[in-house]
Amino acid sequence: MKLYNKILLLTTLQIVAIFIFGIYQIQSLYLTQKKAFDQKNLIQTEMIQKRFEEKLSELQKTARILINSQEVITGILSNDTDMLYTWSKLFLSSSTDKIHFMDLEGTVISRGEAEFRFADDVSKQFYIQQALLNNTFLGIDRVDGKECLVYTERIKQYGEKPIGIISVALVIDHEFLSSLVEGTTMSLAYQSEHQTLSTAKEKTLINASALSLMLQTGSIKDATFSIGLTSEKELFALKEARTNFFLGIALALIVLVIALHFTLLKYLKEYEILAQVLIDFYEDRLDIKEVIAKIKHAIHKQTTTEVKKIAEALFNMSQKVSDTQNALELLSSTDQLTTLANRRKLEEYLEQKLKEANRGNFFSIVMLDIDRFKTINDTYGHEIGDHVLIHTANLMQAVIRESDMLGRWGGEEFLLILPQTNLEGALVMAEQLRSKIYHYEFEHYPQRVTMSLGVATYRIGDTPNSILRRADHALYRAKNDGRNKVEYEN
Amino acid sequence: MLVKLFFLSLLLLNVLHAKEYIFAMYPSNNPTKIVQALTPLMKYLSEQSGDTFKLVVTKDYDELTQRIEEKSVDFAWVNSKNFVLLKERNPSLRYLVTYLENSKSGQITPYYKSFIVALKDTNITTLEEAKGKHFAFTDKESTSGYAYTMMIFEDRHINPYTFFQKVFFLKKHDKVTEALMNRSIELGAMSDGTYYNARAKYGDTFNILASSAPIPLDAIVASENVSIAESQRITKLLENIPKDAPSNKAFEEHLGWLSAGFVKKDEHFYDTFKKTLKVPIYETLQ
Numbered sequence: 001m002k003l004y005n006k007i008l009l010l011t012t013l014q015i016v017a018i019f020i021f022g023i024y025q026i027q028s029l030y031l032t033q034k035k036a037f038d039q040k041n042l043i044q045t046e047m048i049q050k051r052f053e054e055k056l057s058e059l060q061k062t063a064r065i066l067i068n069s070q071e072v073i074t075g076i077l078s079n080d081t082d083m084l085y086t087w088s089k090l091f092l093s094s095s096t097d098k099i100h101f102m103d104l105e106g107t108v109i110s111r112g113e114a115e116f117r118f119a120d121d122v123s124k125q126f127y128i129q130q131a132l133l134n135n136t137f138l139g140i141d142r143v144d145g146k147e148c149l150v151y152t153e154r155i156k157q158y159g160e161k162p163i164g165i166i167s168v169a170l171v172i173d174h175e176f177l178s179s180l181v182e183g184t185t186m187s188l189a190y191q192s193e194h195q196t197l198s199t200a201k202e203k204t205l206i207n208a209s210a211l212s213l214m215l216q217t218g219s220i221k222d223a224t225f226s227i228g229l230t231s232e233k234e235l236f237a238l239k240e241a242r243t244n245f246f247l248g249i250a251l252a253l254i255v256l257v258i259a260l261h262f263t264l265l266k267y268l269k270e271y272e273i274l275a276q277v278l279i280d281f282y283e284d285r286l287d288i289k290e291v292i293a294k295i296k297h298a299i300h301k302q303t304t305t306e307v308k309k310i311a312e313a314l315f316n317m318s319q320k321v322s323d324t325q326n327a328l329e330l331l332s333s334t335d336q337l338t339t340l341a342n343r344r345k346l347e348e349y350l351e352q353k354l355k356e357a358n359r360g361n362f363f364s365i366v367m368l369d370i371d372r373f374k375t376i377n378d379t380y381g382h383e384i385g386d387h388v389l390i391h392t393a394n395l396m397q398a399v400i401r402e403s404d405m406l407g408r409w410g411g412e413e414f415l416l417i418l419p420q421t422n423l424e425g426a427l428v429m430a431e432q433l434r435s436k437i438y439h440y441e442f443e444h445y446p447q448r449v450t451m452s453l454g455v456a457t458y459r460i461g462d463t464p465n466s467i468l469r470r471a472d473h474a475l476y477r478a479k480n481d482g483r484n485k486v487e488y489e490n
Numbered sequence: 491m492l493v494k495l496f497f498l499s500l501l502l503l504n505v506l507h508a509k510e511y512i513f514a515m516y517p518s519n520n521p522t523k524i525v526q527a528l529t530p531l532m533k534y535l536s537e538q539s540g541d542t543f544k545l546v547v548t549k550d551y552d553e554l555t556q557r558i559e560e561k562s563v564d565f566a567w568v569n570s571k572n573f574v575l576l577k578e579r580n581p582s583l584r585y586l587v588t589y590l591e592n593s594k595s596g597q598i599t600p601y602y603k604s605f606i607v608a609l610k611d612t613n614i615t616t617l618e619e620a621k622g623k624h625f626a627f628t629d630k631e632s633t634s635g636y637a638y639t640m641m642i643f644e645d646r647h648i649n650p651y652t653f654f655q656k657v658f659f660l661k662k663h664d665k666v667t668e669a670l671m672n673r674s675i676e677l678g679a680m681s682d683g684t685y686y687n688a689r690a691k692y693g694d695t696f697n698i699l700a701s702s703a704p705i706p707l708d709a710i711v712a713s714e715n716v717s718i719a720e721s722q723r724i725t726k727l728l729e730n731i732p733k734d735a736p737s738n739k740a741f742e743e744h745l746g747w748l749s750a751g752f753v754k755k756d757e758h759f760y761d762t763f764k765k766t767l768k769v770p771i772y773e774t775l776q
Contacts, residue, residue: 081626081669082661107656116665116672119624119656 088112338393341407364426594686
């Protein structure tokens with residue numbers, strides 16, 4: 001697996017682990033809050049139920065207080081509308097919208113909420129009939145055209161003799177519903193065959209349940225009070241927070257992975273370039289010089305300091321390797337005494353020239369040998385012999401062209417390879433060399449030094465041995481002809 | 491010197507003869523308003539008589555009656571019913587004057603009337619046509635809103651509690667008007683003043699089905715404490731109150747009464763009221 005993949009995978013795994021932990025935490029928090037939310041709603045529902053029961057109780061209490069008043073009894077008996085109005089007005093409140101006094105025929109004697117509206121017949125009203133039939137009625141019925149919670153009771157003189165009826169009512173309207181849910185987060189709805197009311201703007205309540213009320217069945221069909229939530233705003237906020245958290249973490253995860261991807265790409269690519277150069281070098285696809293060139297290029301290209309430093313270090317190392325290689329190469333192809341190319345180098349060069357000649361080039365070679373060198377060594381010692389060799393090499397080196405290759409073939413024998421040179425040219429060069437040596441006066445060797453030279457030029461199908469043999473034959477002939485001569489192949 | 495002594499003696503005699511009278515009034519309205527309304531009258535009487543008139547507002551009618559009987563008050567302002575009852579119980583009670591009012595009808599009279607009124611659009615034009623309808627009195631204690639109305643029914647041999655489908659009591663005259671306008675009742679009893687007020691407010695929308703005999707207005711009486719001569723002297727002073735006197739203005743300002751002073755009538759002027767007391771009481775209390 002690539003380094004990139006490894007880093008990306010490991011880091012992503014860690015982030016995902018954090019994400020899962022976060023999800024777990026927020027989910028736990030959400031569940032705790034949801035439980036508290038449900039508990040609160042339950043308490044609120046009970047509170048509203050209690051308030052409703054208090055309203056009903058208030059209606060009954062008001063009626064009881066009034067019918068226990070002697071003045072009310074007198075008012076009923078004497079049809080004293082004003083007295084009954086004055087009394088009932090005192091008891092009108094937010095919990096009591098209507099107080100009506102009727103005689104046993106159902107004629108209204110007084111309305112607490114409307115001083116001058118009386119004398120009408122309400123005997124056909126369900127709540128009146130129920131009161132006449134069962135003594136009391138507590139339920140929902142239409143009072144003066146409005147749906148109300150109504151409590152009706154027969155009024156009895158001395159607690160025995162029925163003389164009239166009282167009805168105490170609370171109009172079921174938006175205000176009433178609002179008073180029940182005031183200070184809570186719940187909503188209350190009332191639905192009957194005639195009307196639908198709700199404290200909520202929304203038509204349907206969430207988690208709605210019917211209030212359980214001890215009401216007698218009235219004339220209004222299907223009258224129900226439902227309690228529920230208008231909206232799960234609080235829970236929704238919690239859900240939203242949870243979702244936001246999830247989305248936030250997911251987004252952060254994606255961003256992190258993308259950022260990681262690009263960061264890894266950027267850094268690893270730079271490392272990869274350097275690594276690829278080293279791999280290519282190791283697998284011989286690049287030599288050290290190409291390695292140096294590539295690294296040098298990378299140094300200019302890289303922006304990261306660390307990578308740049310690594311590239312620079314590699315560059316220096318490659319440079320040193322190259323220098324060492326050059327030095328070794330030079331050492332392996334150079335004659336230690338004369339500093340000319342040694343025989344191995346000459347053979348390589350000759351091989352190369354032969355290959356080039358096969359593609360149409362041409363060349364010539366000159367085999368040179370210092371005459372009677374053994375005598376110099378024997379007479380003047382090896383030091384002088386070496387001296388002669390060194391200076392002879394230097395003199396020849398000074399004469400030849402830059403493109404020519406001069407090397408020590410062995411002992412006092414030298415080989416000169418002349419690229420792009422025919423036989424005539426080679427003979428001229430050989431003569432110049434012979435002449436140069438011949439006329440040179442050595443510092444530590446008093447005798448004249450001469451050289452014999454054999455010249456051969458390339459022929460098609462030549463091998464190193466064949467051309468060298470021809471040059472060697474020419475040299476042999478020069479030696480045999482008295483030395484200090486230039487001979488060429490036949 | 492002798493002349494000076496003579497005038498000084500006269501002054502001293504006058505001071506020695508000056509009396510302090512207690513003038514009592516029943517609480518027909520807010521006591522503070524009654525005091526404010528009657529103070530100019532007290533001042534007038536004090537100035538004109540040379541005596542001192544002190545105003546007392548009793549707690550209620552009973553206290554007023556009791557104090558007249560006890561003779562702890564010298565003069566009293568009483569309504570017609572109380573005058574008749576008091577006179578029966580205390581024949582020595584002296585009638586002085588009757589209150590005069592600028593009636594809403596435009597007349598200055600010492601009396602007013604009770605009307606039985608129906609809305610025009612009910613098409614009830616006579617009392618007989620109102621059978622089986624809803625009727626409202628004001629108050630059983632009311633002179634015009636009950637007693638004289640009952641006299642009308644008596645004259646026509648009508649028992650309102652059976653004649654009408656139902657009879658209500660609304661306490662105040664103007665409430666009868668409002669109940670009529672709200673169509674709660676078809677007809678009701680009210681004073682002529684209330685009727686004229688209702689006309690002013692709602693226009694010519696009412697029919698007067700019946701009108702009572704004149705109902706004497708309140709009277710000022712004197713107890714036995716006050717001599718006949720003194721009674722006559724004070725009567726004269728009360729009769730002579732100018733129309734634009736501060737006392738009349740104070741009545742209007744504080745009580746809303748369009749007072750025109752006082753007039754001395756015959757005691758028999760109140761005899762019609764005695765008739766109302768003989769009208770059968772159709773108790774509804776069972």
